Amino acid sequence: MTVLRSTVLGARLIRLRDDEHWLGRLMLAPAIAYIALLIGFPFFLALYYSVSDITVGGRTMSYVGLRNFLAIVQNPTFIMALKNTLTFAFVSQILVLILANVLAQALMKDFRGKWVVRFLILLPWVAPISLGSIGWLWMFDSIYSVINWTLQAVGILDHNTRIMWLGKPALAMASVITVHVWRLLPLATVILIAGLSSVPQDIHDAAAVDGAGFWRHHFQITIPLVAPIMTVAVLFGFVFAFTDMIVIYVLTRGGPYNSTQVLASLAFFTGIDGGDLAEGAAISLFLFPLLVAAAFAFLHLARRVEVT
Amino acid sequence: MAIVEARNIRKYFGEVRAVDGVNLATREGEFLVLLGPSGCGKTTLLRMIAGLEKPSAGEIVIGAQVVNSLPPRARKIAMVFQSYALYPHMRVFNNIAFPLKAQGVPKKARKEKVEWAAAMFGIERLLDRKPRELSGGERQRVALARALVREPDVFLLDEPLSNLDAKLRTAARYELQQFQKRIGTTTIYVTHDQVEAMGLGDRIAVMNEGKLRQMGMPQEVYDEPADTFVASFLGSPPMNMVERNNDIVGFRPEHLLPTEVHGTSEHLVTFQFHLSRVEHLGAGRLLYGLLGAPFADQKVIANLASNVMIVFQPGMSYTFAVKTANLKFFDRATGLRIEPRPL
Numbered sequence: 001m002t003v004l005r006s007t008v009l010g011a012r013l014i015r016l017r018d019d020e021h022w023l024g025r026l027m028l029a030p031a032i033a034y035i036a037l038l039i040g041f042p043f044f045l046a047l048y049y050s051v052s053d054i055t056v057g058g059r060t061m062s063y064v065g066l067r068n069f070l071a072i073v074q075n076p077t078f079i080m081a082l083k084n085t086l087t088f089a090f091v092s093q094i095l096v097l098i099l100a101n102v103l104a105q106a107l108m109k110d111f112r113g114k115w116v117v118r119f120l121i122l123l124p125w126v127a128p129i130s131l132g133s134i135g136w137l138w139m140f141d142s143i144y145s146v147i148n149w150t151l152q153a154v155g156i157l158d159h160n161t162r163i164m165w166l167g168k169p170a171l172a173m174a175s176v177i178t179v180h181v182w183r184l185l186p187l188a189t190v191i192l193i194a195g196l197s198s199v200p201q202d203i204h205d206a207a208a209v210d211g212a213g214f215w216r217h218h219f220q221i222t223i224p225l226v227a228p229i230m231t232v233a234v235l236f237g238f239v240f241a242f243t244d245m246i247v248i249y250v251l252t253r254g255g256p257y258n259s260t261q262v263l264a265s266l267a268f269f270t271g272i273d274g275g276d277l278a279e280g281a282a283i284s285l286f287l288f289p290l291l292v293a294a295a296f297a298f299l300h301l302a303r304r305v306e307v308t
Numbered sequence: 309m310a311i312v313e314a315r316n317i318r319k320y321f322g323e324v325r326a327v328d329g330v331n332l333a334t335r336e337g338e339f340l341v342l343l344g345p346s347g348c349g350k351t352t353l354l355r356m357i358a359g360l361e362k363p364s365a366g367e368i369v370i371g372a373q374v375v376n377s378l379p380p381r382a383r384k385i386a387m388v389f390q391s392y393a394l395y396p397h398m399r400v401f402n403n404i405a406f407p408l409k410a411q412g413v414p415k416k417a418r419k420e421k422v423e424w425a426a427a428m429f430g431i432e433r434l435l436d437r438k439p440r441e442l443s444g445g446e447r448q449r450v451a452l453a454r455a456l457v458r459e460p461d462v463f464l465l466d467e468p469l470s471n472l473d474a475k476l477r478t479a480a481r482y483e484l485q486q487f488q489k490r491i492g493t494t495t496i497y498v499t500h501d502q503v504e505a506m507g508l509g510d511r512i513a514v515m516n517e518g519k520l521r522q523m524g525m526p527q528e529v530y531d532e533p534a535d536t537f538v539a540s541f542l543g544s545p546p547m548n549m550v551e552r553n554n555d556i557v558g559f560r561p562e563h564l565l566p567t568e569v570h571g572t573s574e575h576l577v578t579f580q581f582h583l584s585r586v587e588h589l590g591a592g593r594l595l596y597g598l599l600g601a602p603f604a605d606q607k608v609i610a611n612l613a614s615n616v617m618i619v620f621q622p623g624m625s626y627t628f629a630v631k632t633a634n635l636k637f638f639d640r641a642t643g644l645r646i647e648p649r650p651l
Contacts (some may be wrong), residue, residue, distance in 0.1 A: 152465035204392035205360050211381035224397040
């Protein structure tokens with residue numbers, strides 16, 4: 001009897017194993033469960049929270065419509081955070097793009113110790129962000145800053161002047177942008193290197209024979225050809241700049257005077273530290289439609305300019 | 309128009325001697341074909357003439373000027389690549405206009421020039437398309453138009469026909485030749501295809517292992533090969549080579565014919581031919597077999613035209629002959645051509 005049952009079961013298992021339709025679904029299931037539980041569920045929860053009046057520790061929760069959204073757009077801190085987010089994202093992306101282009105071009109050339117340089121450039125990407133940021137925190141420290149120390153040593157600063165890198169609004173913004181650029185540069189560079197190496201050498205040779213100088217070659221041939229893959233790098237960069245707060249949390253906590261407060265950090269401080277979950281959710285979701293639209297636009301663009 | 313000269317040109321990639329001391333000079337307005345098997349250094353030589361590769365030693369001279377230190381754009385050359393290397397993100401019009409833009413030609417003149425070049429190759433209706441929307445033949449014409457548009461002193465073509473299918477290739481070959489004769493610009497054409505080389509070239513330069521083996525008019529190179537390499541590289545099937553003492557005796561398959569096909573008044577050398585296999589190729593027959601004494605058991609091929617009606621049976625022996633004048637002699641040690649001697 002048991003023997004019979006096990007063979008029936010065995011036959012079923014074999015049937016399942018050979019059935020690509022069901023086997024495929026089975027193997028996809030963990031990934032789908034992961035996304036649904038850890039991304040989908042919190043996302044819909046946030047959507048729901050943003051139209052409610054929930055607070056941390058509160059026992060009741062009721063639907064309030066768009067009241068949270070109306071409240072935040074009238075809040076000067078929010079407007080400031082929104083502006084900061086845009087500054088932070090755009091300035092860092094432009095810098096990343098320029099620097100990644102320069103780096104990728106340089107790394108395409110053959111030179112001694114190339115792999116060491118490639119490895120060093122990738123390092124910020126594999127190091128934990130919070131650790132890296134803490135390192136920068138130390139470098140920006142007003143008393144122990146190695147930057148100040150170096151500037152004093154070479155005589156650019158006199159001995160009593162100390163630059164408060166994270167203490168002055170404009171300097172603080174410049175500092176967080178610097179760290180963010182440092183952090184995103186490896187990814188953008190690697191993506192661009194991949195793009196550059198996919199352009200056939202013949203095209204470069206043809207441009208050289210056709211008489212293109214460095215700038216014409218770069219801007220009319222190379223850049224347009226890597227544009228689709230560069231778009232991917234930019235898209236990643238924007239998403240990180242809009243949604244990530246580790247650098248800002250570690251370095252400035254949004255200060256001084258909210259001058260480096262971005263939407264992600266403001267949402268965290270309002271919702272978790274401040275306890276107003278509903279408003280925090282509304283802040284974090286504020287840019288969601290915009291980001292979705294931007295992502296679609298970018299991907300559409302990338303497909304359109306795709307080259308064969 | 310200009311004369312291109314390579315003076316003792318060398319290119320080493322580490323240990324590899326890609327081009328190993330080549331001397332050659334084109335004539336004014338000539339169509340010169342660089343012919344050789346892959347890896348013989350012909351493309352490297354072309355790239356050095358273009359300025360895309362720096363010679364390890366020697367001089368490149370274009371129009372009486374040593375151009376070694378000039379970048380490609382200053383050499384007044386145009387190049388067509390095997391892959392055509394069209395700019396995939398630009399329309400055909402902008403592809404052709406690109407060299408003009410780089411020269412700073414004003415917009416109106418640019419447009420006229422592009423239309424002139426497009427008309428030259430019959431591609432006016434393709435100007436608004438992207439390269440990926442073109443067929444192989446159309447891409448090749450666009451590449452040629454882009455090369456032509458700036459009216460260079462020299463055309464450099466790197467196997468521009470090898471990506472076309474066989475039928476198109478024949479037509480393109482003819483067009484290319486007509487076009488070159490019309491504009492009369494000095495042209496250097498790289499190929500590994502001997503049919504192309506024979507059909508296109510005013511002269512052929514045969515290269516092997518980084519060295520120039522022979523340079524001459526197609527018929528000259530075919531009829532009077534300078535060494536065993538040239539002899540065996542040109543012609544399909546290749547020249548028969550049989551060993552005799554310290555010499556190698558060569559004769560073309562189409563010259564090895566049954567004795568009765570030859571005229572009676574000619575000086576002939578006769579061979580015993582043990583036929584092992586017959587291939588019918590429609591336009592003719594290839595007979596594979598072994599020679600008898602004194603060339604015991606050396607493999608040869610005979611190429612018979614379809615007007616030879618004799619029936620041949622594999623396994624049988626026949627008497628074949630070659631005109632004495634068609635026998636070529638080579639030194640066995642060096643492979644170089646030597647004076648004919650009695651067999």
